[in-house]
Amino acid sequence: MKNITYAFTAASAFVAMPQTASATPPPPLNYTPEILRDSALADDVMAYEIVEGLTTEIGPRQGGTPAEAKARAWAVQKLKSIGFDNVRIDEYRMPTWVRGEETAEVTAPFPQKLAITALGNSGSTGDAGIEAEVAYFPTLDALRAAPDGSLKGKIAFVSHAMQRTQDGSSYGAFGPARFVGPNIASKKGASAIVIRSAGTDYHRNPHTGNTNFETGVTPIPAGALSIPDAENLERMLALSQQYEGKPVRLKLKLTPKNIGMQTSGNVIAEVKGSNPNLPIIVIACHLDSWDLGTGAIDDAAGCGIIAAAAFRLTWMGQPKRTVRLLWAGAEEVGIWGGKDYGAKYVNEPHALAMESDFGAGKVWAVDFNLPASAKPVRDQITSALAPLGIVPRQQVAGGGADIGAIIAAQKLGVIDLQQDGTKYFDLHHTPDDTLDKIDKAELRQNVAAWAATLFLLANYEGELKPEPKP
Amino acid sequence: MKNITYAFTAASAFVAMPQTASATPPPPLNYTPEILRDSALADDVMAYEIVEGLTTEIGPRQGGTPAEAKARAWAVQKLKSIGFDNVRIDEYRMPTWVRGEETAEVTAPFPQKLAITALGNSGSTGDAGIEAEVAYFPTLDALRAAPDGSLKGKIAFVSHAMQRTQDGSSYGAFGPARFVGPNIASKKGASAIVIRSAGTDYHRNPHTGNTNFETGVTPIPAGALSIPDAENLERMLALSQQYEGKPVRLKLKLTPKNIGMQTSGNVIAEVKGSNPNLPIIVIACHLDSWDLGTGAIDDAAGCGIIAAAAFRLTWMGQPKRTVRLLWAGAEEVGIWGGKDYGAKYVNEPHALAMESDFGAGKVWAVDFNLPASAKPVRDQITSALAPLGIVPRQQVAGGGADIGAIIAAQKLGVIDLQQDGTKYFDLHHTPDDTLDKIDKAELRQNVAAWAATLFLLANYEGELKPEPKP
Secondary structure, three states: OOOOHHHHHOHHHHOOOOOOOOOOOOOOOOOOHHHHHHHHHHOOOHHHHHHHHHHHHHOOOOOOOHHHHHHHHHHHHHHHHHOOEEEEEEEEEEEEEEOOOEEEEEEEOOOEEEOEEEOEOOOOOOOOOEEEEEEEEOOHHHHHHOOOOOOOOEEEEEOOOOOOOOOOOHHHHHOHHHHOHHHHHHHOOOOEEEEEOOOOOOOOOOOOOEOOOOOOOOOOOEEEEOHHHHHHHHHHHHHHHHHHOOOOEEEEEEOOEEEEEEEEEEEEEEEOOOOOOOOEEEEEEEOOOOOOOOOHHHHHHHHHHHHHHHHHHHHHOOOOOOEEEEEEOOOOOOOHHHHHHHHHOOOOOEEEEEEOOOOOOOEEEEEEEOOHHHHHHHHHHHHHHHHHOOEEEEEEOOOOHHHHHHHHHHOOEEEEEEEOOOOHHHHOOOOOOOHHHOOHHHHHHHHHHHHHHHHHHHOOOOOOOOOOOO | OOOOHHHHHOHHHHOOOOOOOOOOOOOOOOOOHHHHHHHHHHOOOHHHHHHHHHHHHHOOOOOOOHHHHHHHHHHHHHHHHHOOEEEEEEEEEEEEEEOOOEEEEEEEOOOEEEOEEEOEOOOOOOOOOEEEEEEEEOOHHHHHHOOOOOOOOEEEEEOOOOOOOOOOOHHHHHOHHHHOHHHHHHHOOOOEEEEEOOOOOOOOOOOOOEOOOOOOOOOOOEEEEOHHHHHHHHHHHHHHHHHHOOOOEEEEEEOOEEEEEEEEEEEEEEEOOOOOOOOEEEEEEEOOOOOOOOOHHHHHHHHHHHHHHHHHHHHHOOOOOOEEEEEEOOOOOOOHHHHHHHHHOOOOOEEEEEEOOEOEOOEEEEEEEOOHHHHHHHHHHHHHHHHHOOEEEEEEOOOOHHHHHHHHHHOOEEEEEEEOOOOHHHHOOOOOOOHHHOOHHHHHHHHHHHHHHHHHHHOOOOOOOOOOOO
């Protein structure tokens, strides 16, 4: 930290701290992680201000686009104004896909429009669109079971039964309809594919997200229907079967395009540690968002949480280890920022990585992947988090997308502060991901959990990397 | 009722009725409104099937369009299959406005797209769109207070603070931003107007609805922003004021057009009474919907409720009075069906009118406008409704849009079964008005309340028109 300018502009951040009504920072006396935690819990405005700024002043900021570049400039200014050290941008180049027009309508037997959005990497229907019979698959497994060539000239429609889960694990169970459904449908000869959005809400806002085609597989037009529209289409298919025997036909227009290699980048900032020999801790969020919403929960919230927690860490005096913030670029469209970070910093010693990229819901559990020798710090963290309603689990912490590359390269220690994701997939990758979805009290609880955890980790000098797996 | 065909296709409608496992209708023995009510409460599938059919097989059905004509044909077939008497269409002609393209984006100082929809009767920006500075009014009263001519070359933005209310009365308080805001802005010289949607949700689905321009006032382009977008625009205006001093500029493209006189129509059906000398009872819903959603709560639900209740009425044997169903056309776009009904049937004696057009939420109160002499039937209705959680109020029943003309022409008695509208304006006139928003148990409670009320009214031979006002 270079200075405390920001702290004293956002004066209310201090109300819970004793003796701070002066122009000097609070002295690093006998503060504890509990004091740090409770001050954040009582009143943290910084995290919310970051979400508000990104969603209002920038809005949607897809990786590789000019909006993402503006977000990087905004981020540098913000992180410098807070007072972080070594604020900088690491640029890289990446292939970029952008959305075009998108419409869908049932043309027979019950003509009406459906709400659709293209999946990232979708092919184009061309301006003329595609009109074809719908081939219905209630599950991805049913699509997998379709004979090769059986989808020729048809539009595949894959549905599923994704439900809300606290830990978000239903995304793992039902997300593959999006991740791999289009690739499978293309290989079976489909002209196009629509899926029931990988989401859990009932609004007419379809969920986008990347899909991927294997090399040599034609990228067919691939879209997601909103859940009310997917259910309407299912009812039409059932009725058509029952009363008419007539096929249901769909007309799709999706005109996305690939605009070639573009510039994206990571924004980096640090709280410098006092001991340069200690491997650093990297904490990540992603700065980019999908283009439909303003990226409040995905992932301005994560950037707000880690910045506010790292800022509060400095109140305790200089930590022993350096804590590095990675506001990653282009996560949604292929984790380009995370991969670039892993490659660029592969030779700089890291100890541990953490990520916040699951909205702004309360942290309810903590998972660890630490060596047995780190039991003392693990126990301290568990104790500090318990009053926030956070319980330790048996699961081994896995990290997140943007820290995946550096964790794999250096076999890092990981701590996951698991957020309640019950409503996350109501909003994920939709136009509805906007500032109003942020619960300020829950956001503060995140900052409190992160601040206490970071304080304990950054002042712990022992080994944090887990034992090598046999 | 001509027959009971429908009843025996939808066999489950009978499970709560004793001794009906035959091909004959249940005999009109000593049934009571309570038995009728409770059978509907336990199991009514017809109302839901009507909502499902209209939303799935027809979808959006704006007044004056081919989709509304298809809905009339569907309705005639459905009402005949249920077995109602005198099923017919009364056509009329009406001027028709249809939506075009619609986009909005902030161009400075924080460029991003906003979710917008045109209000009914909006003027067009032309294909080139309009780009202008935003003039902000936190309330409609603030717009009213703006000096004449002060909006020249600007786009007015009117916000408000509409909140959820059980009785829906906030629509009366905040709806005028839509009803008259555009007319006021045009008279003050504005190039266009955008309002915060008259709604109470936080989704990126703007609320449409009619606005009206006085004769001689230019119909300027008029749109509604979704509530998250309206709040984002308010934040931009505040930030711009605070830090930049730069005006916020908006680019609008709204290209609706008037397509001249088109055909619309009411669908009429009856349960014939045994005494042709008794003035009839008319019960109404509207068949048309706005074009953005599939019109589940507005107002397929109302049509399902009144049809299911009238169908159940026939189980009690022929009523004394004729009960007429009015599935009105073109309500949303100017109450054309209701006005046509009032004019066409002005000389046919009516006694009382009721309407269901406030979604599918539970009935929680009943209001009356009856003569003092009708106290016995009023008391019977109150008693029959009490076990459904419905309380009588002091308010004088006013009816609804589609029965307004006939009530005024003949000074009819009115009973209002007031539905819980707490969430109604989350969905009203948005793309989100879809089948999944219907709560089947609440829908059944509506049918139960209507069935008991209709039975008591249709067999009451006394006067139902209130005393003339002094």
